[in-house]
Amino acid sequence: MKKITRVGVLTSGGDSPGMNAAIRSVFKTCKHYNIECFGIRRGYQGLIENDIFELKPSDVKQIIHLGGTILKSARSKEFISLEGRQKAFKNLKLNHIDALVVIGGDGTFTGAMYFEKEFGIPIIGAPGTIDNDIYGSDSTIGYDTALNTAMEAIDKLRDTATSHERLFFVEVMGRDAGYIALNSGIASGAIEILIPETKYNMDLFFENLRKGAENGKISNIVVVAEGEKDTTIYELAEATKKAFPLYEPKITILGHIQRGGSPTCSDRVIASRMGVAAVEGLLEGKSSVMAGIKANQIVYTSFEEAVKKREQLEPHLIKTASILAI
Numbered sequence: 441m442k443k444i445t446r447v448g449v450l451t452s453g454g455d456s457p458g459m460n461a462a463i464r465s466v467f468k469t470c471k472h473y474n475i476e477c478f479g480i481r482r483g484y485q486g487l488i489e490n491d492i493f494e495l496k497p498s499d500v501k502q503i504i505h506l507g508g509t510i511l512k513s514a515r516s517k518e519f520i521s522l523e524g525r526q527k528a529f530k531n532l533k534l535n536h537i538d539a540l541v542v543i544g545g546d547g548t549f550t551g552a553m554y555f556e557k558e559f560g561i562p563i564i565g566a567p568g569t570i571d572n573d574i575y576g577s578d579s580t581i582g583y584d585t586a587l588n589t590a591m592e593a594i595d596k597l598r599d600t601a602t603s604h605e606r607l608f609f610v611e612v613m614g615r616d617a618g619y620i621a622l623n624s625g626i627a628s629g630a631i632e633i634l635i636p637e638t639k640y641n642m643d644l645f646f647e648n649l650r651k652g653a654e655n656g657k658i659s660n661i662v663v664v665a666e667g668e669k670d671t672t673i674y675e676l677a678e679a680t681k682k683a684f685p686l687y688e689p690k691i692t693i694l695g696h697i698q699r700g701g702s703p704t705c706s707d708r709v710i711a712s713r714m715g716v717a718a719v720e721g722l723l724e725g726k727s728s729v730m731a732g733i734k735a736n737q738i739v740y741t742s743f744e745e746a747v748k749k750r751e752q753l754e755p756h757l758i759k760t761a762s763i764l765a766i
């Protein structure tokens with residue numbers, strides 16, 4: 441096994457709160473083991489463009505509480521091609537970087553998997569995405585913060601929903617996954633939660649609305665995951681208006697607000713732990729794996745599994761949402 445003396449770190453894909461805590465942790469762990477640490481800007485794109493610099497203690501000072509990523513992020517189209525990856529490898533060699541820590545989601549790990557296979561460079565990942573759609577970790581960096589942001593926003597919508605006795609349809613992020621929708625929906629007392637993992641039943645929703653109205657509940661919150669496949673938030677609002685002409689449905693798309701803000705304590709802690717585990721994993725000779733946390737323990741999962749497999753949504757959570765809907 442080749443001795444690792446210089447590690448490169450990058451953030452790629454959609455940014456997520458806590459990525460800075462992870463960068464800081466990778467840097468400090470490298471220092472702890474006498475390894476030089478280099479930052480790569482804008483993910484794989486920076487690797488292709490040789491936008492690489494030696495990280496200094498001042499770069500990671502006062503960043504643990506900051507949202508976004510000091511290294512910036514991108515979804516590099518060029519890295520998808522072998523030609524792009526060849527350029528990236530050339531720049532790694534030029535900078536004498538002999539291992540990488542990549543912080544991101546499924547696209548990031550898929551790219552890393554190819555890169556490692558083709559050029560033999562050791563790579564360990566840390567799951568950074570608000571969607572929490574990565575197999576091999578109970579939570580991804582940024583998910584908890586995004587959940588709290590969504591919950592707080594929905595609480596605010598509830599104030600106006602109650603005052604005006606209105607029905608609000610709120611779309612939360614989650615390209616293919618319903619984690620944010622399900623948990624923020626439960627936490628904010630939604631009457632209905634639509635997620636891509638379960639089949640949507642409009643009749644049941646209307647039945648619940650009717651039951652609610654009978655009990656004097658006229659203001660309601662419906663949470664829809666961005667990745668919902670059976671309907672769209674617009675179709676749903678329109679169908680509801682038709683079935684309940686007295687209601688005045690309002691639509692709110694929370695959007696990128698969910699990706700920003702200071703990371704929660706939980707996100708800072710998991711990002712810090714994953715950063716340490718990523719560097720230590722490299723030193724132990726691991727590669728093409730992601731450092732995740734399951735049941736409070738560090739676990740390494742192959743990139744292939746992390747990307748291809750899906751964690752099952754806890755059935756009890758789904759049952760809880762349905763029992764508490766009305």
Ligand code: F6P
Pocket residue numbers: 453454455569570571613614615666699
């Ligand atoms: O990072 C995950 C995510 O926020 C998804 O929830 C969303 O679908 C997507 O990224 C949006 O990506 P972009 O910012 O590139 O539009």
